[in-house]
Amino acid sequence: MNDDILELLESNSRLSPDKISTMLDIPQEKVEKVIKVLEEENVIVKYCTLIDWDKTERDIVYALIDVKVTPERGVGFDAVAKRIYKFSEVSSVFLMSGGYDLSVKIEGRSMREVALFVAEKLATIEHVQSTATHFILKTYKKDGIIFKKDKKLDERLVVSP
Amino acid sequence: MNWEQIISPRIQDVPPSGIRKFFDMVSGVDDVISLGVGEPDFVTPWHINEASIYSLEQGSTMYTSNYGLLSLREEIAKFLYSKHELTYNPENEVLVTVGVSEALDLALRALLSEGDELLLPEPCYVSYEPSTVLAGGKVVRVKTSAQDNFKLRADDLKKAITDRSKVLVLCYPNNPTGATMDREDLLEISQIVEENDLIVLSDEIYGQLTYEGEYVSFASLPGMRKRTIVFNGFSKAYAMTGWRIGYAAAPKPIINAMMKIHQYTMLCAPIMSQKAALEALVNGDRERKKMFKAYNQRRRVIVQGLNDMGLDCFEPKGAFYAFPSIKKTGLSSEEFAQRLLEEAGVVVIPGNVFGESGEGFIRCSYASSLENITEALARMKSFVKKLV
Numbered sequence: 326m327n328d329d330i331l332e333l334l335e336s337n338s339r340l341s342p343d344k345i346s347t348m349l350d351i352p353q354e355k356v357e358k359v360i361k362v363l364e365e366e367n368v369i370v371k372y373c374t375l376i377d378w379d380k381t382e383r384d385i386v387y388a389l390i391d392v393k394v395t396p397e398r399g400v401g402f403d404a405v406a407k408r409i410y411k412f413s414e415v416s417s418v419f420l421m422s423g424g425y426d427l428s429v430k431i432e433g434r435s436m437r438e439v440a441l442f443v444a445e446k447l448a449t450i451e452h453v454q455s456t457a458t459h460f461i462l463k464t465y466k467k468d469g470i471i472f473k474k475d476k477k478l479d480e481r482l483v484v485s486p
Numbered sequence: 487m488n489w490e491q492i493i494s495p496r497i498q499d500v501p502p503s504g505i506r507k508f509f510d511m512v513s514g515v516d517d518v519i520s521l522g523v524g525e526p527d528f529v530t531p532w533h534i535n536e537a538s539i540y541s542l543e544q545g546s547t548m549y550t551s552n553y554g555l556l557s558l559r560e561e562i563a564k565f566l567y568s569k570h571e572l573t574y575n576p577e578n579e580v581l582v583t584v585g586v587s588e589a590l591d592l593a594l595r596a597l598l599s600e601g602d603e604l605l606l607p608e609p610c611y612v613s614y615e616p617s618t619v620l621a622g623g624k625v626v627r628v629k630t631s632a633q634d635n636f637k638l639r640a641d642d643l644k645k646a647i648t649d650r651s652k653v654l655v656l657c658y659p660n661n662p663t664g665a666t667m668d669r670e671d672l673l674e675i676s677q678i679v680e681e682n683d684l685i686v687l688s689d690e691i692y693g694q695l696t697y698e699g700e701y702v703s704f705a706s707l708p709g710m711r712k713r714t715i716v717f718n719g720f721s722k723a724y725a726m727t728g729w730r731i732g733y734a735a736a737p738k739p740i741i742n743a744m745m746k747i748h749q750y751t752m753l754c755a756p757i758m759s760q761k762a763a764l765e766a767l768v769n770g771d772r773e774r775k776k777m778f779k780a781y782n783q784r785r786r787v788i789v790q791g792l793n794d795m796g797l798d799c800f801e802p803k804g805a806f807y808a809f810p811s812i813k814k815t816g817l818s819s820e821e822f823a824q825r826l827l828e829e830a831g832v833v834v835i836p837g838n839v840f841g842e843s844g845e846g847f848i849r850c851s852y853a854s855s856l857e858n859i860t861e862a863l864a865r866m867k868s869f870v871k872k873l874v
Contacts, residue, residue: 333783347790349783484522
Protein backbone atom coordinates (compact mmCIF):
# COMPACT_ATOMS: atom_id res chain seq x y z
CA MET A 326 0.00 0.00 0.00
CA ASN A 327 2.81 2.42 0.92
CA ASP A 328 4.45 1.75 -2.42
CA ASP A 329 1.22 2.46 -4.28
CA ILE A 330 0.82 5.79 -2.50
CA LEU A 331 4.46 6.68 -3.12
CA GLU A 332 4.20 5.76 -6.80
CA LEU A 333 1.18 8.00 -7.24
CA LEU A 334 2.83 10.90 -5.43
CA GLU A 335 6.04 10.42 -7.35
CA SER A 336 4.14 10.79 -10.62
CA ASN A 337 2.03 13.69 -9.37
CA SER A 338 2.76 15.26 -6.01
CA ARG A 339 -0.35 17.43 -6.26
CA LEU A 340 -2.73 14.48 -5.94
CA SER A 341 -4.93 15.08 -2.94
CA PRO A 342 -5.36 12.43 -0.23
CA ASP A 343 -9.00 12.37 -1.23
CA LYS A 344 -8.16 11.41 -4.80
CA ILE A 345 -5.50 8.92 -3.74
CA SER A 346 -8.03 7.35 -1.42
CA THR A 347 -10.44 6.83 -4.34
CA MET A 348 -7.77 5.63 -6.74
CA LEU A 349 -6.43 3.01 -4.37
CA ASP A 350 -9.67 2.23 -2.57
CA ILE A 351 -8.18 3.03 0.85
CA PRO A 352 -9.96 5.24 3.42
CA GLN A 353 -8.85 8.86 3.24
CA GLU A 354 -7.79 9.03 6.90
CA LYS A 355 -5.55 6.04 6.31
CA VAL A 356 -3.93 7.72 3.31
CA GLU A 357 -3.33 10.90 5.27
CA LYS A 358 -1.82 8.95 8.13
CA VAL A 359 0.49 6.97 5.88
CA ILE A 360 1.67 10.11 4.09
CA LYS A 361 2.35 11.82 7.40
CA VAL A 362 4.44 8.91 8.62
CA LEU A 363 6.33 8.74 5.33
CA GLU A 364 7.07 12.46 5.61
CA GLU A 365 8.24 12.10 9.19
CA GLU A 366 10.49 9.20 8.30
CA ASN A 367 11.92 11.29 5.46
CA VAL A 368 10.88 8.67 2.92
CA ILE A 369 8.97 11.48 1.26
CA VAL A 370 11.83 13.95 1.27
CA LYS A 371 10.32 16.85 -0.62
CA TYR A 372 7.54 17.69 -3.08
CA CYS A 373 9.12 19.06 -6.26
CA THR A 374 8.15 20.15 -9.74
CA LEU A 375 9.83 18.84 -12.87
CA ILE A 376 10.72 21.85 -15.01
CA ASP A 377 12.12 21.99 -18.52
CA TRP A 378 14.40 25.00 -17.97
CA ASP A 379 15.53 24.88 -21.58
CA LYS A 380 12.16 26.34 -22.51
CA THR A 381 12.67 29.39 -20.29
CA GLU A 382 14.86 32.46 -20.62
CA ARG A 383 16.98 31.43 -17.70
CA ASP A 384 20.52 30.34 -18.50
CA ILE A 385 21.72 27.45 -16.42
CA VAL A 386 24.62 25.16 -17.14
CA TYR A 387 24.75 21.66 -15.78
CA ALA A 388 27.78 19.43 -15.63
CA LEU A 389 28.41 15.91 -14.46
CA ILE A 390 31.79 15.49 -12.82
CA ASP A 391 33.40 12.08 -12.43
CA VAL A 392 35.42 12.27 -9.24
CA LYS A 393 38.08 9.77 -8.19
CA VAL A 394 38.62 9.67 -4.48
CA THR A 395 41.04 8.03 -2.05
CA PRO A 396 38.71 6.62 0.58
CA GLU A 397 39.48 7.50 4.15
CA ARG A 398 40.10 4.82 6.73
CA GLY A 399 37.04 4.23 8.88
CA VAL A 400 34.62 6.50 6.99
CA GLY A 401 35.14 5.31 3.41
CA PHE A 402 33.76 7.69 0.83
CA ASP A 403 31.14 9.26 3.05
CA ALA A 404 33.33 11.97 4.54
CA VAL A 405 34.56 13.16 1.15
CA ALA A 406 31.06 12.99 -0.28
CA LYS A 407 29.84 15.14 2.59
CA ARG A 408 32.47 17.78 1.94
CA ILE A 409 31.33 17.87 -1.65
CA TYR A 410 27.55 17.83 -1.23
CA LYS A 411 27.63 20.71 1.25
CA PHE A 412 28.39 23.15 -1.60
CA SER A 413 25.19 24.79 -2.83
CA GLU A 414 26.49 24.56 -6.41
CA VAL A 415 26.27 20.76 -6.15
CA SER A 416 22.79 19.50 -6.97
CA SER A 417 23.38 15.77 -6.58
CA VAL A 418 26.07 13.33 -5.55
CA PHE A 419 26.07 9.58 -6.18
CA LEU A 420 28.53 6.89 -5.10
CA MET A 421 29.30 4.85 -8.20
CA SER A 422 30.69 1.48 -9.12
CA GLY A 423 33.16 1.28 -11.98
CA GLY A 424 35.84 3.64 -13.27
CA TYR A 425 35.36 6.46 -10.78
CA ASP A 426 33.87 6.88 -7.34
CA LEU A 427 31.56 9.88 -7.08
CA SER A 428 29.30 11.33 -9.72
CA VAL A 429 28.65 14.98 -8.92
CA LYS A 430 26.12 17.13 -10.68
CA ILE A 431 26.83 20.83 -10.66
CA GLU A 432 24.70 23.77 -11.54
CA GLY A 433 26.07 27.15 -12.58
CA ARG A 434 25.27 30.28 -14.56
CA SER A 435 28.02 29.72 -17.11
CA MET A 436 30.52 27.10 -18.19
CA ARG A 437 33.25 29.28 -16.80
CA GLU A 438 31.59 29.40 -13.41
CA VAL A 439 31.25 25.62 -13.32
CA ALA A 440 34.81 25.09 -14.53
CA LEU A 441 36.16 27.46 -11.89
CA PHE A 442 34.18 25.73 -9.19
CA VAL A 443 35.65 22.39 -10.19
CA ALA A 444 39.17 23.73 -10.39
CA GLU A 445 39.13 25.79 -7.22
CA LYS A 446 36.75 23.98 -4.89
CA LEU A 447 36.23 20.41 -5.96
CA ALA A 448 39.65 19.35 -7.24
CA THR A 449 41.41 20.85 -4.27
CA ILE A 450 39.55 18.84 -1.66
CA GLU A 451 41.83 16.50 0.19
CA HIS A 452 41.47 12.85 -0.98
CA VAL A 453 40.12 13.90 -4.38
CA GLN A 454 42.56 12.35 -6.86
CA SER A 455 41.13 13.56 -10.13
CA THR A 456 38.05 15.04 -11.82
CA ALA A 457 36.58 14.82 -15.33
CA THR A 458 33.96 17.40 -16.24
CA HIS A 459 31.16 16.65 -18.72
CA PHE A 460 28.79 19.47 -19.59
CA ILE A 461 25.17 18.54 -20.21
CA LEU A 462 24.09 19.87 -23.59
CA LYS A 463 20.46 18.84 -23.77
CA THR A 464 17.94 17.03 -21.62
CA TYR A 465 15.92 14.43 -23.52
CA LYS A 466 14.35 12.64 -20.61
CA LYS A 467 14.45 13.19 -16.89
CA ASP A 468 12.98 11.14 -14.04
CA GLY A 469 10.99 9.03 -16.49
CA ILE A 470 9.52 11.99 -18.33
CA ILE A 471 10.41 12.81 -21.93
CA PHE A 472 11.08 16.51 -22.52
CA LYS A 473 9.32 17.35 -25.75
CA LYS A 474 8.68 20.52 -27.64
CA ASP A 475 4.93 20.41 -27.23
CA LYS A 476 2.41 18.33 -25.40
CA LYS A 477 1.44 15.47 -27.69
CA LEU A 478 -2.14 15.73 -28.85
CA ASP A 479 -4.47 12.78 -28.52
CA GLU A 480 -4.49 11.27 -32.00
CA ARG A 481 -7.26 8.81 -31.32
CA LEU A 482 -10.65 9.18 -32.97
CA VAL A 483 -12.92 11.11 -30.63
CA VAL A 484 -15.48 8.33 -30.83
CA SER A 485 -14.83 4.65 -31.43
CA PRO A 486 -16.73 1.47 -30.65
CA MET B 487 -25.47 4.53 -62.45
CA ASN B 488 -28.13 3.56 -59.99
CA TRP B 489 -26.00 2.11 -57.27
CA GLU B 490 -28.95 1.41 -55.04
CA GLN B 491 -30.04 -1.23 -57.49
CA ILE B 492 -26.55 -2.51 -58.00
CA ILE B 493 -25.35 -2.82 -54.42
CA SER B 494 -26.33 -6.11 -52.84
CA PRO B 495 -29.53 -5.84 -50.79
CA ARG B 496 -27.78 -7.73 -48.03
CA ILE B 497 -25.35 -4.80 -47.61
CA GLN B 498 -28.08 -2.23 -47.98
CA ASP B 499 -29.93 -3.96 -45.16
CA VAL B 500 -27.05 -3.43 -42.74
CA PRO B 501 -28.18 -0.46 -40.66
CA PRO B 502 -25.75 2.48 -40.30
CA SER B 503 -23.67 2.34 -37.13
CA GLY B 504 -25.10 4.41 -34.29
CA ILE B 505 -21.56 5.24 -33.32
CA ARG B 506 -20.86 6.59 -36.77
CA LYS B 507 -23.84 8.93 -36.50
CA PHE B 508 -22.55 10.21 -33.22
CA PHE B 509 -19.06 10.57 -34.62
CA ASP B 510 -20.35 12.91 -37.32
CA MET B 511 -22.11 14.95 -34.68
CA VAL B 512 -18.96 15.29 -32.60
CA SER B 513 -16.70 16.40 -35.41
CA GLY B 514 -16.91 20.14 -35.64
CA VAL B 515 -17.41 20.76 -31.92
CA ASP B 516 -14.34 22.35 -30.35
CA ASP B 517 -12.83 21.95 -26.90
CA VAL B 518 -14.32 18.55 -26.22
CA ILE B 519 -13.11 16.00 -23.73
CA SER B 520 -13.81 12.56 -25.01
CA LEU B 521 -14.90 9.65 -22.86
CA GLY B 522 -16.15 8.11 -26.07
CA VAL B 523 -13.01 6.31 -27.10
CA GLY B 524 -12.95 2.53 -27.16
CA GLU B 525 -9.18 2.16 -27.19
CA PRO B 526 -6.33 2.67 -24.73
CA ASP B 527 -4.90 6.16 -24.31
CA PHE B 528 -1.47 4.62 -23.90
CA VAL B 529 0.87 4.31 -26.84
CA THR B 530 2.12 0.78 -27.52
CA PRO B 531 5.03 0.12 -25.14
CA TRP B 532 8.27 1.04 -26.86
CA HIS B 533 9.91 -2.39 -26.56
CA ILE B 534 7.09 -3.78 -28.68
CA ASN B 535 7.44 -1.06 -31.32
CA GLU B 536 11.19 -1.56 -31.24
CA ALA B 537 10.91 -5.30 -31.78
CA SER B 538 8.75 -4.68 -34.83
CA ILE B 539 11.13 -2.03 -36.18
CA TYR B 540 14.04 -4.43 -35.67
CA SER B 541 12.22 -7.14 -37.58
CA LEU B 542 11.75 -4.70 -40.46
CA GLU B 543 15.43 -3.85 -40.37
CA GLN B 544 16.16 -7.57 -40.60
CA GLY B 545 14.05 -7.72 -43.74
CA SER B 546 11.01 -9.52 -42.32
CA THR B 547 8.55 -8.21 -44.83
CA MET B 548 7.16 -11.37 -46.36
CA TYR B 549 4.00 -13.45 -46.03
CA THR B 550 3.85 -15.82 -43.12
CA SER B 551 2.06 -19.14 -42.88
CA ASN B 552 -1.70 -18.66 -43.27
CA TYR B 553 -2.03 -19.63 -39.65
CA GLY B 554 0.53 -17.01 -38.61
CA LEU B 555 4.12 -17.35 -37.43
CA LEU B 556 4.56 -20.65 -35.65
CA SER B 557 6.61 -18.95 -32.93
CA LEU B 558 3.69 -16.62 -32.23
CA ARG B 559 1.15 -19.47 -32.22
CA GLU B 560 3.36 -21.36 -29.79
CA GLU B 561 3.44 -18.38 -27.45
CA ILE B 562 -0.33 -17.98 -27.74
CA ALA B 563 -0.79 -21.66 -26.84
CA LYS B 564 1.59 -21.20 -23.92
CA PHE B 565 -0.35 -18.15 -22.77
CA LEU B 566 -3.70 -19.96 -22.90
CA TYR B 567 -2.23 -22.85 -20.97
CA SER B 568 -0.61 -20.71 -18.29
CA LYS B 569 -3.71 -18.56 -17.78
CA HIS B 570 -6.50 -21.09 -18.16
CA GLU B 571 -4.85 -24.53 -18.40
CA LEU B 572 -6.25 -24.76 -21.90
CA THR B 573 -4.28 -26.93 -24.30
CA TYR B 574 -4.28 -26.02 -27.98
CA ASN B 575 -2.01 -27.43 -30.60
CA PRO B 576 -0.17 -24.43 -32.08
CA GLU B 577 0.15 -26.33 -35.38
CA ASN B 578 -3.54 -26.39 -36.22
CA GLU B 579 -5.69 -25.10 -33.37
CA VAL B 580 -4.54 -21.48 -33.29
CA LEU B 581 -5.15 -18.96 -36.06
CA VAL B 582 -3.57 -15.50 -36.06
CA THR B 583 -5.88 -12.89 -37.57
CA VAL B 584 -6.17 -9.21 -38.36
CA GLY B 585 -7.68 -8.31 -35.01
CA VAL B 586 -10.42 -10.17 -33.21
CA SER B 587 -12.86 -8.58 -35.65
CA GLU B 588 -11.54 -10.67 -38.51
CA ALA B 589 -11.49 -13.82 -36.43
CA LEU B 590 -15.13 -13.29 -35.45
CA ASP B 591 -16.14 -12.72 -39.03
CA LEU B 592 -14.34 -15.89 -40.10
CA ALA B 593 -16.05 -17.92 -37.40
CA LEU B 594 -19.49 -16.57 -38.25
CA ARG B 595 -19.02 -17.27 -41.92
CA ALA B 596 -17.67 -20.73 -41.19
CA LEU B 597 -20.54 -21.60 -38.86
CA LEU B 598 -23.74 -19.97 -40.03
CA SER B 599 -26.05 -21.19 -42.74
CA GLU B 600 -28.98 -19.13 -43.95
CA GLY B 601 -31.43 -18.67 -41.09
CA ASP B 602 -29.23 -20.10 -38.33
CA GLU B 603 -29.74 -18.16 -35.14
CA LEU B 604 -27.04 -16.49 -33.11
CA LEU B 605 -27.82 -15.66 -29.50
CA LEU B 606 -26.44 -12.28 -28.59
CA PRO B 607 -26.55 -10.93 -25.05
CA GLU B 608 -26.93 -7.18 -25.16
CA PRO B 609 -25.92 -4.40 -24.66
CA CYS B 610 -22.89 -5.48 -26.64
CA TYR B 611 -20.17 -4.39 -29.00
CA VAL B 612 -21.63 -3.07 -32.22
CA SER B 613 -20.17 -5.41 -34.82
CA TYR B 614 -21.60 -8.82 -33.85
CA GLU B 615 -24.99 -8.14 -35.36
CA PRO B 616 -23.94 -6.81 -38.78
CA SER B 617 -21.27 -9.52 -39.08
CA THR B 618 -23.91 -12.15 -38.38
CA VAL B 619 -26.31 -10.66 -40.91
CA LEU B 620 -23.53 -10.53 -43.49
CA ALA B 621 -22.81 -14.20 -42.83
CA GLY B 622 -26.46 -15.05 -43.47
CA GLY B 623 -27.40 -15.67 -39.87
CA LYS B 624 -30.17 -14.25 -37.76
CA VAL B 625 -29.52 -12.45 -34.49
CA VAL B 626 -31.64 -13.22 -31.46
CA ARG B 627 -30.88 -10.69 -28.77
CA VAL B 628 -30.94 -11.61 -25.09
CA LYS B 629 -31.35 -8.61 -22.85
CA THR B 630 -29.35 -8.09 -19.69
CA SER B 631 -30.04 -5.48 -17.07
CA ALA B 632 -28.37 -3.26 -14.51
CA GLN B 633 -30.19 -5.10 -11.70
CA ASP B 634 -28.28 -8.23 -12.69
CA ASN B 635 -25.05 -6.27 -13.08
CA PHE B 636 -25.46 -6.85 -16.81
CA LYS B 637 -24.68 -10.54 -16.49
CA LEU B 638 -26.30 -12.99 -18.83
CA ARG B 639 -28.94 -14.86 -16.83
CA ALA B 640 -29.52 -18.54 -17.58
CA ASP B 641 -33.32 -18.15 -17.59
CA ASP B 642 -33.23 -15.37 -20.15
CA LEU B 643 -30.93 -17.39 -22.35
CA LYS B 644 -33.22 -20.44 -22.15
CA LYS B 645 -36.22 -18.41 -23.23
CA ALA B 646 -34.43 -17.18 -26.33
CA ILE B 647 -33.45 -20.61 -27.60
CA THR B 648 -35.29 -22.07 -30.59
CA ASP B 649 -34.57 -25.11 -32.74
CA ARG B 650 -32.55 -22.86 -35.07
CA SER B 651 -30.25 -21.64 -32.28
CA LYS B 652 -26.70 -22.52 -33.15
CA VAL B 653 -24.24 -20.02 -31.76
CA LEU B 654 -23.94 -18.07 -28.52
CA VAL B 655 -21.66 -15.04 -28.27
CA LEU B 656 -20.13 -14.21 -24.91
CA CYS B 657 -18.05 -11.09 -24.41
CA TYR B 658 -16.98 -10.64 -20.81
CA PRO B 659 -15.59 -8.34 -19.50
CA ASN B 660 -18.12 -6.54 -21.58
CA ASN B 661 -17.99 -3.55 -23.85
CA PRO B 662 -19.98 -1.30 -23.15
CA THR B 663 -20.98 -2.25 -19.59
CA GLY B 664 -17.73 -3.42 -17.99
CA ALA B 665 -19.66 -6.40 -16.61
CA THR B 666 -17.88 -9.65 -15.83
CA MET B 667 -19.17 -13.20 -15.36
CA ASP B 668 -17.65 -15.34 -12.64
CA ARG B 669 -17.25 -19.09 -12.70
CA GLU B 670 -20.66 -19.89 -11.18
CA ASP B 671 -22.43 -17.63 -13.66
CA LEU B 672 -20.64 -19.25 -16.56
CA LEU B 673 -21.21 -22.79 -15.27
CA GLU B 674 -24.96 -22.19 -15.39
CA ILE B 675 -24.65 -20.96 -18.94
CA SER B 676 -22.48 -23.93 -19.89
CA GLN B 677 -25.24 -26.36 -18.89
CA ILE B 678 -27.68 -24.71 -21.26
CA VAL B 679 -25.03 -24.66 -23.96
CA GLU B 680 -24.51 -28.39 -23.49
CA GLU B 681 -28.22 -29.21 -23.43
CA ASN B 682 -28.88 -27.26 -26.59
CA ASP B 683 -25.73 -28.25 -28.41
CA LEU B 684 -24.64 -24.64 -28.97
CA ILE B 685 -21.31 -23.37 -30.21
CA VAL B 686 -19.87 -20.57 -28.10
CA LEU B 687 -17.87 -17.66 -29.46
CA SER B 688 -16.03 -16.34 -26.43
CA ASP B 689 -14.64 -12.88 -27.13
CA GLU B 690 -12.00 -12.48 -24.43
CA ILE B 691 -10.36 -9.30 -25.68
CA TYR B 692 -10.88 -7.59 -22.32
CA GLY B 693 -10.04 -10.70 -20.27
CA GLN B 694 -6.70 -9.36 -19.08
CA LEU B 695 -8.46 -6.21 -17.93
CA THR B 696 -10.35 -7.91 -15.11
CA TYR B 697 -9.90 -5.88 -11.93
CA GLU B 698 -11.92 -7.93 -9.48
CA GLY B 699 -12.36 -11.65 -9.32
CA GLU B 700 -10.53 -14.12 -11.55
CA TYR B 701 -11.00 -14.14 -15.28
CA VAL B 702 -12.49 -17.46 -16.40
CA SER B 703 -12.16 -18.47 -20.02
CA PHE B 704 -15.39 -20.15 -21.10
CA ALA B 705 -13.45 -22.90 -22.88
CA SER B 706 -11.88 -23.94 -19.60
CA LEU B 707 -15.21 -25.01 -18.09
CA PRO B 708 -15.95 -28.76 -18.04
CA GLY B 709 -16.88 -30.02 -21.50
CA MET B 710 -16.75 -26.60 -23.13
CA ARG B 711 -13.41 -26.64 -24.93
CA LYS B 712 -14.76 -28.81 -27.73
CA ARG B 713 -17.61 -26.39 -28.49
CA THR B 714 -15.96 -23.04 -27.87
CA ILE B 715 -13.93 -20.71 -30.04
CA VAL B 716 -11.74 -18.46 -27.92
CA PHE B 717 -10.99 -15.02 -29.37
CA ASN B 718 -8.34 -12.75 -28.04
CA GLY B 719 -5.93 -10.14 -29.23
CA PHE B 720 -3.45 -7.52 -28.19
CA SER B 721 -5.35 -4.28 -28.75
CA LYS B 722 -6.66 -3.62 -25.29
CA ALA B 723 -4.24 -5.20 -22.82
CA TYR B 724 -1.09 -4.12 -24.66
CA ALA B 725 -2.42 -0.89 -26.22
CA MET B 726 -1.99 -2.20 -29.76
CA THR B 727 -5.27 -1.31 -31.50
CA GLY B 728 -3.67 0.05 -34.67
CA TRP B 729 -1.59 -3.09 -35.18
CA ARG B 730 -4.76 -5.03 -35.94
CA ILE B 731 -3.62 -8.32 -34.50
CA GLY B 732 -5.64 -11.00 -32.76
CA TYR B 733 -6.25 -14.71 -32.79
CA ALA B 734 -8.72 -17.53 -32.41
CA ALA B 735 -8.09 -20.83 -30.64
CA ALA B 736 -10.46 -23.75 -31.11
CA PRO B 737 -10.63 -27.41 -32.13
CA LYS B 738 -8.88 -28.25 -35.38
CA PRO B 739 -11.94 -28.67 -37.68
CA ILE B 740 -13.34 -25.19 -37.06
CA ILE B 741 -9.92 -23.52 -37.14
CA ASN B 742 -9.34 -25.28 -40.43
CA ALA B 743 -12.64 -23.97 -41.81
CA MET B 744 -11.84 -20.45 -40.65
CA MET B 745 -8.36 -20.71 -42.14
CA LYS B 746 -9.92 -21.61 -45.49
CA ILE B 747 -11.65 -18.22 -45.64
CA HIS B 748 -8.70 -16.39 -44.09
CA GLN B 749 -6.23 -17.73 -46.67
CA TYR B 750 -8.27 -16.36 -49.56
CA THR B 751 -9.34 -13.06 -48.04
CA MET B 752 -6.44 -12.00 -45.84
CA LEU B 753 -3.74 -14.55 -46.64
CA CYS B 754 -2.06 -13.78 -43.35
CA ALA B 755 -1.86 -11.08 -40.70
CA PRO B 756 0.90 -8.54 -41.39
CA ILE B 757 4.25 -9.95 -40.32
CA MET B 758 5.33 -6.75 -38.55
CA SER B 759 2.24 -6.91 -36.37
CA GLN B 760 2.87 -10.57 -35.68
CA LYS B 761 6.43 -9.80 -34.59
CA ALA B 762 5.11 -7.07 -32.31
CA ALA B 763 2.54 -9.44 -30.83
CA LEU B 764 5.24 -12.01 -30.18
CA GLU B 765 7.28 -9.44 -28.27
CA ALA B 766 4.17 -8.44 -26.30
CA LEU B 767 3.54 -12.02 -25.19
CA VAL B 768 7.16 -12.80 -24.36
CA ASN B 769 8.25 -9.57 -22.67
CA GLY B 770 5.16 -7.40 -22.32
CA ASP B 771 3.96 -8.21 -18.84
CA ARG B 772 5.72 -5.42 -17.01
CA GLU B 773 4.24 -2.65 -19.15
CA ARG B 774 0.88 -4.38 -19.34
CA LYS B 775 0.64 -4.46 -15.56
CA LYS B 776 1.50 -0.75 -15.34
CA MET B 777 -1.35 0.12 -17.69
CA PHE B 778 -3.67 -2.27 -15.88
CA LYS B 779 -2.90 -0.54 -12.60
CA ALA B 780 -3.59 2.89 -14.07
CA TYR B 781 -6.95 1.76 -15.53
CA ASN B 782 -7.96 0.30 -12.21
CA GLN B 783 -7.18 3.56 -10.41
CA ARG B 784 -9.11 5.60 -12.94
CA ARG B 785 -11.99 3.15 -12.78
CA ARG B 786 -12.48 3.92 -9.11
CA VAL B 787 -12.29 7.66 -9.76
CA ILE B 788 -14.87 7.61 -12.55
CA VAL B 789 -17.33 5.30 -10.79
CA GLN B 790 -17.22 7.39 -7.64
CA GLY B 791 -17.50 10.61 -9.63
CA LEU B 792 -20.55 9.36 -11.54
CA ASN B 793 -22.28 8.11 -8.41
CA ASP B 794 -21.47 11.37 -6.60
CA MET B 795 -23.24 13.40 -9.27
CA GLY B 796 -26.31 11.23 -8.86
CA LEU B 797 -25.93 8.95 -11.87
CA ASP B 798 -26.29 5.39 -10.59
CA CYS B 799 -23.34 3.43 -11.78
CA PHE B 800 -22.94 -0.25 -11.05
CA GLU B 801 -19.38 -1.31 -10.43
CA PRO B 802 -17.73 -2.38 -13.68
CA LYS B 803 -15.23 -5.10 -12.84
CA GLY B 804 -13.50 -5.28 -16.19
CA ALA B 805 -12.69 -3.59 -19.53
CA PHE B 806 -12.34 0.22 -19.37
CA TYR B 807 -15.92 1.43 -19.44
CA ALA B 808 -18.38 2.70 -16.88
CA PHE B 809 -22.05 2.42 -17.81
CA PRO B 810 -24.10 4.73 -15.60
CA SER B 811 -27.86 5.13 -15.75
CA ILE B 812 -29.12 8.53 -16.82
CA LYS B 813 -32.79 7.64 -16.34
CA LYS B 814 -33.10 10.13 -13.48
CA THR B 815 -32.54 13.01 -15.86
CA GLY B 816 -35.64 12.14 -17.85
CA LEU B 817 -33.65 12.26 -21.08
CA SER B 818 -33.11 9.47 -23.55
CA SER B 819 -29.55 8.23 -23.99
CA GLU B 820 -29.18 10.08 -27.28
CA GLU B 821 -30.64 13.32 -25.95
CA PHE B 822 -28.37 13.13 -22.92
CA ALA B 823 -25.26 12.48 -25.00
CA GLN B 824 -26.11 15.18 -27.50
CA ARG B 825 -26.86 17.82 -24.90
CA LEU B 826 -23.83 16.85 -22.82
CA LEU B 827 -21.72 17.39 -25.91
CA GLU B 828 -23.30 20.72 -26.84
CA GLU B 829 -23.68 22.17 -23.36
CA ALA B 830 -20.69 20.75 -21.53
CA GLY B 831 -18.26 19.63 -24.23
CA VAL B 832 -18.00 16.05 -23.03
CA VAL B 833 -18.31 13.09 -25.37
CA VAL B 834 -19.94 9.90 -24.13
CA ILE B 835 -21.63 7.18 -26.15
CA PRO B 836 -25.40 6.77 -25.85
CA GLY B 837 -26.08 3.29 -24.47
CA ASN B 838 -28.80 2.47 -26.99
CA VAL B 839 -26.26 2.10 -29.80
CA PHE B 840 -25.21 -1.12 -28.07
CA GLY B 841 -28.75 -2.49 -28.04
CA GLU B 842 -32.20 -1.65 -26.77
CA SER B 843 -31.36 -2.62 -23.20
CA GLY B 844 -28.66 0.05 -23.23
CA GLU B 845 -31.35 2.74 -23.43
CA GLY B 846 -31.22 4.91 -20.34
CA PHE B 847 -27.47 4.45 -20.00
CA ILE B 848 -24.32 6.04 -21.38
CA ARG B 849 -20.89 4.53 -21.94
CA CYS B 850 -18.02 6.46 -20.40
CA SER B 851 -14.57 5.18 -21.28
CA TYR B 852 -11.89 5.66 -18.67
CA ALA B 853 -9.11 4.97 -21.16
CA SER B 854 -8.21 8.61 -20.76
CA SER B 855 -5.77 10.52 -18.57
CA LEU B 856 -6.69 11.19 -14.97
CA GLU B 857 -6.70 14.92 -15.71
CA ASN B 858 -9.19 14.42 -18.54
CA ILE B 859 -11.41 12.19 -16.46
CA THR B 860 -11.39 14.69 -13.59
CA GLU B 861 -12.23 17.58 -15.88
CA ALA B 862 -14.93 15.60 -17.70
CA LEU B 863 -16.52 14.58 -14.41
CA ALA B 864 -16.56 18.20 -13.25
CA ARG B 865 -18.26 19.32 -16.47
CA MET B 866 -20.76 16.47 -16.30
CA LYS B 867 -21.55 17.27 -12.70
CA SER B 868 -22.66 20.81 -13.44
CA PHE B 869 -24.56 19.58 -16.49
CA VAL B 870 -26.46 16.94 -14.51
CA LYS B 871 -27.18 19.45 -11.73
CA LYS B 872 -29.17 21.53 -14.20
CA LEU B 873 -31.30 18.50 -15.08
CA VAL B 874 -32.21 17.00 -11.73
